[in-house]
Amino acid sequence: MLAEENDTEVKLITILKLLNNSPEPIGSTKIYRMLERDGIVSNERTIRYYLKLADGRGYTLPYGQDGRMITAEGRRQIRDALVVSKLDTSKYKLEKLAYQTTFDPQKASGQLPVNVSLIRDRDIKETLRYMNDACKAGFCVSDLVAVAHEGEIIGSVVIPPGYVGLATVCSVTVNGVLLKAGVPTEYSFGGLLEICNFQPKRFVAIINYDGSSLDPSEEFIRSRMTSVGETVKTGAGKVIGVFRTIPALAKETVESKISQLNEAGIGGVSTLGRNGEPVYRISVAFDRVGLVQLSGLNPVATAVEAGIEIDTIAGSGMIEFRRLRHVAELS
Numbered sequence: 001m002l003a004e005e006n007d008t009e010v011k012l013i014t015i016l017k018l019l020n021n022s023p024e025p026i027g028s029t030k031i032y033r034m035l036e037r038d039g040i041v042s043n044e045r046t047i048r049y050y051l052k053l054a055d056g057r058g059y060t061l062p063y064g065q066d067g068r069m070i071t072a073e074g075r076r077q078i079r080d081a082l083v084v085s086k087l088d089t090s091k092y093k094l095e096k097l098a099y100q101t102t103f104d105p106q107k108a109s110g111q112l113p114v115n116v117s118l119i120r121d122r123d124i125k126e127t128l129r130y131m132n133d134a135c136k137a138g139f140c141v142s143d144l145v146a147v148a149h150e151g152e153i154i155g156s157v158v159i160p161p162g163y164v165g166l167a168t169v170c171s172v173t174v175n176g177v178l179l180k181a182g183v184p185t186e187y188s189f190g191g192l193l194e195i196c197n198f199q200p201k202r203f204v205a206i207i208n209y210d211g212s213s214l215d216p217s218e219e220f221i222r223s224r225m226t227s228v229g230e231t232v233k234t235g236a237g238k239v240i241g242v243f244r245t246i247p248a249l250a251k252e253t254v255e256s257k258i259s260q261l262n263e264a265g266i267g268g269v270s271t272l273g274r275n276g277e278p279v280y281r282i283s284v285a286f287d288r289v290g291l292v293q294l295s296g297l298n299p300v301a302t303a304v305e306a307g308i309e310i311d312t313i314a315g316s317g318m319i320e321f322r323r324l325r326h327v328a329e330l331s
Contacts, residue, residue, distance in 0.1 A: 131327050271291070
């Protein structure tokens, strides 16, 4: 009996993952074909059974004949699942988002990856105020955000009743633009970056991307380990940073792309190191250059620190650049 229950949960999680990776509603027929493509034997009747089970648990939301979309609770179920495969690592997720990025900073058009935060209607004005303060202080990737309301889809997230969805620009946007320019990025870790006098000093805690199924930014916010709000006010505290490396030969190209991104309103690059030299006490291979970026979720962290309950899904799909608005306009 226990084996059957475990098998049910594994199959349910498998279907939820397919829904999680889809930016639009999908039905049992398409899910069946996707599973068949991956060598998983099933049938549409069985899939419909699991979808109804997911509906009953609040993991999915029916969208008529179009199929279903995964809910915030469904995403939480994936994160909490005990079955973790190589494809579930946050590193794989970042690489996939970078590959899907089509944003062209010179044309200010195309799709870029976002983080989506679910905020109760009553808390949205206060949240935007905190976020605006963090953006004005420069502890963000961009002050551009997108808004979605109940029943709408933003990224790959369906906004549940009573909530507003806020999409913030994900730091991997920079790496996606670099990838399109022929510059590969090695994703090392996410960490707490200590700030003194408004300047980065060192990493005081890290979570490696490879082997972890949870995004480091989500973990630090959920664990109440950040002090972004205090840093905004005093210039001292802990914000979320991410550490990457790039080929040393590509440094000039990277500098050029960072400049173009800044012109388009996307930044977040804290430090670009020198060939083979440590960055904030982090060793770098002789033929690599360290790249430290700020997390796109730092503005959201300020609101969570103030006691606002927010459910955040890092790297939760793609949106068109034209949907973004300055947070100051909304607040």
